[in-house]
Amino acid sequence: MTKLVEIENVTVSYREDIALKNVSLGIEEGTFLAVIGPNGAGKTTLLTVINGLGRILSGSVRVFGISLTLRNIGRIRKDIGYIPQNSNIDPRAPISVREVVSIGRTGKIGLFRRQSYKDKKIVEGAMGLVSIDDLADRPIGHLSGGEQQKVAIARALAQQPRILLLDEPTANLDIKSQKELTDLIDRIYKENKLTMVFVTHILSHIPTSCKEAVLMKKGKIVWTGKIGSALQESTLSDLYDYPIEIVDR
Template identity: 50%
Template sequence: MSYREDVALEGVSLSVGRGEFVGVIGPNGAGKTTLLSVINGLGRLTHGRVHVLGKTPHRRDGYLLRRRVGYVAQVEPVDPRLPISVRESVMVGLYGRLGWLRRPGRSEWARVDAALEQVGMTHLAARPIGHLSGGEYQRVAIARALAQAPEIFLFDEPTASIDPQAQHEILDLIQDIHRRNHATTLYVTHALDTLPRACDRLVLLKGGRLWREGPTAAMLDPALLRALYNGADAPPALRGG
């Protein structure tokens, strides 16, 4: 499978059960983001097969499957003058499910408001999206995914580029969402100190290959991690809820 023109993952065979919380770790360039992009059908599959919720995401109608998958990317730069409010931005999460020509009604706005309340952003609902801090922006991204009511959550380095306090709060929020919704969750990070403790299983990627996978405690063996990161990162101290 490839991301843009480079082949980023090879020989990966991975199965994730319904309701599982799977952490994906590895150094930069290991293929973590590519793995998520293949699951939601936005990455290009050059060989092999992918089945998500019983469907193939890489067909022309892959966008129908994406309506059932919530994706939270890392913080991205947003034009502070962008003409869209926090509440409208969360509503975008529901647009795919609404389909062509249907407008959001009262029930959709109620779902948006409930999602904003769950992430603690009700008080900023009317604020322009570009006026948020990194941590606030990520809460909105999570609310957007929540409003979508997905069967799978994909988190791609959601705590990157935000301050430690906000990272801690986002991790708590993600774990709380998993506890409440029991949705299948894949969480990607290269920084081990932002790995949620709620992960049932860890997948270790290295050089575009699935290097190891297993129960979280076993995969966090310091010797294993030193080998994974080639000694570049210190062994982790788990944190989070």
């Protein structure tokens, strides 16, 4: 199997704070990986490292077999879809859902190039895949939290990425929207066989087709393995520094 991401001994710091300490991680093509851990564990920082935006103090990162350097970051990032923890589109911006999803294409075709017929098809296809066709002409500010997350996913899919990074996409949603989005993410993985990394601190939000896990705590990967074995009372209690009881109902 090809490793799409190879992180070796990476340390990241924000001023005097160390956010990642000597982290190593390989992600094989086609894997759906959950990154689980409490707030402040370094999960978002790990995603920014993969996405070429981490402030790396030491260590090395290869994505798609290429070393991440300032010169080739732009090229590599075209193939990485990123759904950030907080939506980075101002809801007051006077743009429609279709235009937001089209932003996903601009990375590929350039900002001021006209979209071809094929680009438009890809944008419509991405909206169809997450079932937001009927929202296409709505202003971005007029959507619920769940709908906004679907738009963010469609935008990333319009990019036709090789890797999809999802940073707590379900964290702020009500229970119905959360379940809908979890099922949607599950379906996207099954239908596209993308390599996906799903960050969460809420264990019940992990889609069922996600089978691999890394557990993070205080800037370190403390455990790697199958998700079934990660979700054990003793492992989770250590991770969250809190007694966690798994209850069968």
